[in-house]
Amino acid sequence: MGVVLNLDGKRGAASVASLVGLTSDEMGRVNELILSKAGSDVDLIPELAKHLIDSGGKRLRPMVTLAAAQMFGYAGEGHVKLATSVEFMHTATLLHDDVVDESDLRRGRKTARMIWGNQASVLVGDFLLGQAFRMMVDVGSLEALDILSAAAAVIAEGEVMQLGVAKNLETTEDDYLAVIKAKTAALFSAAAEVGPVIAEASRNDRAALRSYGTNLGLAFQLVDDALDYGGKSSDLGKNVGDDFREGKVTLPVILSYRRGSAEERAFWKGAIEENQSDDAALEKAIGLMKRNGAIGDTIARARHFGEIARDALAPLPQTPQKDALLDVIDFCISRVM
Template sequence: MAVVVNLGEERGKPRKPSLDAIGHLVGDDLRAVNDLIIQNMQSPVALIPQLAGHIVAAGGKRLRPMLTLAAARLCGYQGHRHVALASCVEFIHTATLLHDDVVDDSNLRRGLATANSVWGNKASVLVGDFLFSRAFQVMVGDGSLKVLEILSNASAVIAEGEVLQLVTSNDTEASEQAYLDVIRRKTAALFAAACRIGAVVADRPKAEEEALESYGLNLGIAFQLIDDVLDYSAKQAELGKTIGDDFREGKITLPVILAFRRGDEPERTFWRRALETLDQQEADLVHGIELMERHDALRDTVARASHYGAIARDALGLFPESSEKRALLDVIDFCIERAY
C-alpha cells in the first residue's frame, strides 16, 4: 500500500545495500561480543537468563555493537576493550526494548512473542533493569571515566526520550521538531555513543570522536525515520512485524505529522479520532495510509532520512579511505533503503 521508490536504481546503484561488509569486517569480534552477552546475562535467579535469553535469541542485526566494533577498527584500535563495550551497548539496547514493549503493550517483536507477553510486565521491567545494571558493571570494569560518562549520559538521554514520547503520545498537534527531539533521545543517542566510544578506546583526537558521534547521531535519526515509514509498509511482514502497530497505539510519527498538517479539516478530524481517542474502525489503517500517500508523507519522510544520511556520510569525510569507512558508509545506505 505504501509508495515504493527504488532509491538504489535512481542513483545508479543496482546492488542491494546490506550489512554484509561490516559483518565481515567485525565478524570475529562480534562472535566474542555474543559470547560476552551470554556470559554476562547469567544469574542464580533463573528467570533472568531465561527472559533475557528470550529477547537475545529473537535475533536482530546487532547493529549498535557492530558500529562500536567498526568505529574502533576505523580508528586503528588494536586492543580488546571494544568487545566488552560493544556488549555493554547491546545490553543497554536490549533493556530499552524490554521496557518499550511493556510501555507499548506489544505482543510481537521480530516475529516472536515479546517477553512481557510471555512472563508479564513486572518480570520484563525488572529484567530490563538488571540488564541496565549489568551494562554499568561492564562500564566500570573497563575503567575509563570518559567511556562511563558517554554511555551513562546516553542511558539518561534515552530515558528522557521515553518519557518525552509518553508526554507527546496521541497528540496530533505535535510538531516535527518535537518528534525529532524524541527520536534524537530515544534512538539516535545510543547510535552516537556506540560510535564515539570506538574513537575513545583508540585514544583518537576530539575531532574524530565528534565526527563519529555525528555519524552515529544522524544515522540513528535516519534509521528511526525509516522504521516509522516501515510501520505503514507491506515490507513489515518480511521483518517479522505487523503493519500499523504505531497507528493502533496512537503514536505520532513523522508520516502522521506530515499527513495531518497537509490534510483538510475532515482529514484532521479522522486523525484525531483514530490517534487521540483511539476510536478506531476496521478500515481506518488503510484510510490512514491512503492519506499519507495522497500527501506524499511517506515519500517525504524517506527524503528526510536521506538528508540525515547525507550528514552522517559527510561526518566520515575526516577519515581516510579504508574498508572500515566503506563498510560504515554502506550501513547508511542499508538503513535508508531497507524499506524497498
C-alpha cells in the same frame, strides 16, 4: 524503536555484509559475553533475557562500536566489553519500551511482558543495565563510561518525552525529532563514539563518529516510521501498521494530519486519540499519507540525515571500516526502495 537488518543484500545493492565480515570474529566474543553476563542464579533473568536476545535482531549497534574502534587501530579487548554494554543497553530499552507501549509482539514473537508480565520485564531490563555498567567500569575508560552513561540518561528522558506526545496530534515535527534523537539516535551516537575513544583517537575523530551515529540513528528511525505504513513485516521486525494500531504519533502521521482537510483531521483524531484503528482505518490512513506526501517526505528527511552522517565521515582516512559504515547508511535508505 528497534531496527532489524536483512544481511543478505538482496534488496538493491546496499548491504551490511562488509560490516558483518569485518566484525565477525569480535562479534563471536560479544555473543559469548552476552550469554555469560545475562546469566544469573535467579532463573527468570536468563530465561527472559534469552527470549529477547534470540528474537532476531542483528546487533547493528555493537558492530558499529567494533568497526569504529578498528578504524583507529585499536588492538585490545575493551571494545568487546563496550560493544556488549551497548547491546545490553539496547535490549533493556526494548524491554522497557514494550511495557510503556503495551506492545504484544516484537519481531513476530510475543513480547516478554506478555509471557512474564510487566514487572519482570522492567526488572530484567534493569538487571541488564546494571551488567552493562559493570562492563564499562571493567574497561577502565572514564570517558567511555561518561558517554554511555549520558546516553542512558538521555534515552530515559526520551521515554518520558514520548509520554508527553503520545496520542497528541498537535505534536510538531521538531518535537518528534527531539524524541527520536533521544530515544533512538542517542545510543547509535554513543555506540559510534566509544570506538574512537577506546582507541584514543583525536577529538575531531570522536566528534565525526558521534555525528555519524546521531544522524544514522535519526535516518533509521524515520525509515522505520515510513515502513510502518508502506513496508513489509520482514523489513520492520514487527507487523506493518503496529504504530498506527498503538496510536503512535510518528512523522508520517504528523505530516498527514497537518496537511489534511478538516474531514481528514477528524479521521486522524478518531484513529489516534480514540483508538479507531482497525484494518479499514489503516488502509485509509495509508491512502491519506500517500495523497498528502507524508510517507515520501518522511523518506526524504531520512535521506537528509543519511547525507549528514555521510558528510561526518568524509574527512576521515579511507579504510575498510569507513566504507562499511558508509554502506550502513545506504542499506538504511534502501529498505524503502
